[in-house]
């Protein structure tokens with residue numbers, strides 16, 4: 001590797017240097033030869049010309065001298081220094097003598113002299129092996145001339161073509177170069193080449209080259225050495241550059257940011273691994289490609305190219321530019337890039353970009369910003385403190401919550417704040433919990449700076465960014481205003497445990513108190529008493545005077561009850577007009593009796609309800625604990641039974657619970673079970689009591705009255721089971737059985753007697769609430785075939801008034817069915833006249849209690865008179881029940897009562913006696929009518 005890298009350049013440089021040197025030498029040698037030849041030729045020509053001029057001058061000087069002398073001796077006196085060759089004198093066209101002092105080798109050959117007579121003044125001639133220069137000079141005397149010859153240096157002598165033929169010299173440089181001589185061609189006067197002169201070159205070019213060979217080799221050796229050193233240096237440089245490049249490459253590939261360079265055409269000329277990863281390519285494969293060619297989102301990527309090109313064109317670097325670019329999957333990334341122009345190795349302008357993927361940082365920053373904003377706008381008050389407790393931050397809510405500005409709190413201590421808001425005990429408790437558990441959370445009631453108090457749910461927790469267990473660097477305090485929550489909780493608690501109307505404890509709380517009292521009573525052997533009471537006839541007051549009056553009554557009752565007991569005792573309203581009182585830790589049962597009396601007295605005081613003064617009475621049941629029962633339910637049941645007994649005893653009194661009451665309750669329970677069996681086995685039968693029309697004196701119809709034909713106890717009257725059936729809901733099923741049987745039997749009687757009898761059937765309040773009532777009655781009528789108008793439904797006035805709104809709709813539905821309606825026990829239910837007008841009733845049935853005191857009670861008689869008068873006006877029939885005496889009969893007849901019913905004519909009788917009973921009544925009435933007519 002090294003040898004190649006070194007040898008390559010080394011050989012290249014060396015060889016090229018050697019070749020260059022040789023070529024240079026050859027060129028130089030050749031040039032030198034040319035120049036040497038030219039110089040030699042110039043020299044030769046110059047030398048000849050100079051010698052000729054010299055000779056001609058000498059000849060002229062000698063001629064001048066000789067002209068002044070008479071003979072040839074003159075020549076001898078001519079100083080030798082004046083000439084260099086031989087000298088002859090011609091006299092009268094004959095050469096007289098000569099002197100060759102200067103050239104002793106030359107005699108004076110006539111052969112030589114003859115051609116010289118040719119009046120050539122100057123020239124060259126060859127004689128023997130010597131080339132001579134000659135010059136002739138005419139003298140003063142005619143026919144006399146002077147000839148001078150001088151030999152040419154032998155070195156100049158070369159080849160002579162025509163010996164002595166030359167009479168005149170003309171010189172032309174020879175273009176043909178000899179290797180080591182310079183030559184000139186000599187021509188005669190006819191221009192013919194007669195020979196040439198050569199001149200050996202002192203050191204021709206080739207010789208010079210030969211001579212220079214050694215130095216050349218030395219130079220080459222030196223060059224090689226230098227080249228070697230240079231190659232080595234070069235190699236080192238190359239290697240270090242390669243290493244440096246490789247290092248640089250490694251470095252840029254290690255950099256997680258995109259580093260790339262693009263040429264002016266937008267093609268990548270450099271890309272690191274991060275860039276390649278982004279384009280899902282390799283750095284090598286990217287080179288020469290544009291972003292558009294490398295990515296399907298290249299068009300977007302190319303948008304960056306615009307800015308990069310601007311950088312190239314303007315030379316203006318861009319730093320920290322934010323760009324959004326998609327990766328290959330189209331996922332947008334946020335980049336922070338810097339771009340700067342540089343010139344690549346080819347000398348072309350390019351742009352280097354360094355792009356940092358800041359997507360995550362931006363997302364984190366955004367998240368941080370979001371969290372910071374959330375914190376700032378949080379509904380909770382947030383405080384951040386240093387580990388020392390110094391307050392570093394509070395959010396807006398904090399300032400609102402506590403009424404401090406940020407400046408007032410920052411830099412202060414949390415402890416200071418705690419001292420201001422919390423008592424020493426609270427602070428100690430918080431600090432103790434903090435040191436034990438590391439944090440504290442709890443509710444605090446704190447005063448507001450601007451007055452008032454508020455409830456806070458506060459948490460103080462350490463905030464350590466460092467490893468767990470280290471001393472907390474910060475604490476975060478979060479306070480949430482729970483005042484409303486507290487109030488709502490309080491309200492809910494009130495709702496859950498207290499009666500909204502009276503503010504007394506409700507059933508739930510009372511039961512808890514009772515439970516606690518039972519525990520206390522058995523543990524500490526205390527005696528406590530539970531009083532259960534309701535207001536006598538509250539329902540009637542409520543219905544007649546309205547619910548507001550009823551509520552008023554209940555609230556007054558609650559207040560009065562409170563005045564009758566101690567603070568520690570519990571007074572509760574269980575619902576409706578039912579109240580309970582728990583007397584804690586009483587000395588003896590007599591105390592309970594005493595309180596009961598107090599209550600009866602307190603409630604007996606008149607109560608102003610609207611325009612009326614009402615006097616209420618109450619019935620109180622008392623049970624003692626723990627002896628009567630050890631459960632709240634048991635005690636309440638006992639007290640209820642006792643209260644029931646008090647009612648049975650004529651109301652407005654109190655009764656203590658006795659075990660026998662439980663016996664009765666058990667009896668009722670048993671009755672319920674037996675009733676269920678009786679319904680299944682249809683043990684009920686009907687008795688019918690006739691209703692007599694006073695004007696016609698005929699039996700118009702019958703009231704169906706149920707009896708329980710008990711297998712063991714015989715016939716049981718309705719008063720013994722109707723209320724239980726009503727309570728348990730069994731009355732609904734019983735009512736349908738009665739209706740079915742009554743309709744079927746009266747239909748049958750109508751057919752056998754051919755009389756248009758109707759049947760009146762009692763509907764209890766519970767039946768009125770049965771949604772299937774109308775439909776079921778319609779089905780019964782259809783099944784039995786009794787015409788609807790021959791079925792009269794008796795509904796007590798109390799039942800109607802209790803649910804007047806629903807009743808109205810029901811009565812209209814029943815009327816639409818075709819059945820007739822009668823208000824039973826009229827006069828006991830406080831129905832108002834306005835209601836009566838709205839009700840689709842066919843008749844009113846005056847309660848037995850009003851009839852039974854005729855003629856003893858003038859009030860009752862007046863009521864009967866008023867009712868019949870009113871009914872007449874409303875076009876409603878009046879039925880009087882409980883007719884037992886003739887006096888009563890006459891009074892009712894006199895007051896235009898429509899129908900009568902009672903033992904006076906017949907008690908309720910079984911179905912099979914009906915026809916016979918009806919005939920008897922008919923006879924009785926006929927007799928009575930006759931007697932009346934007779935008396936009249």
Ligand SMILES: Nc1nc2c(ncn2[C@@H]2O[C@H](COP(=O)(O)O[C@H]3[C@@H](O)[C@H](n4cnc5c(=O)[nH]c(N)nc54)O[C@@H]3COP(=O)(O)O)[C@@H](O)[C@H]2O)c(=O)[nH]1
Nearest residue numbers: 705706717718719738762763764881882883884902903904
């Ligand atoms: N919901 C239903 N209630 C019914 C049904 N059958 C009866 N009852 C109700 O039971 C109550 C008692 O009824 P009963 O023992 O049959 O007494 C009735 C008569 O025997 C009694 N009566 C009739 N005439 C006289 C009399 O001259 N003197 C007197 N002391 N008692 C008399 O009155 C009862 C009829 O009353 P009323 O219904 O108000 O007309 C009773 O309230 C029945 O309503 C039933 O099937 N369903």
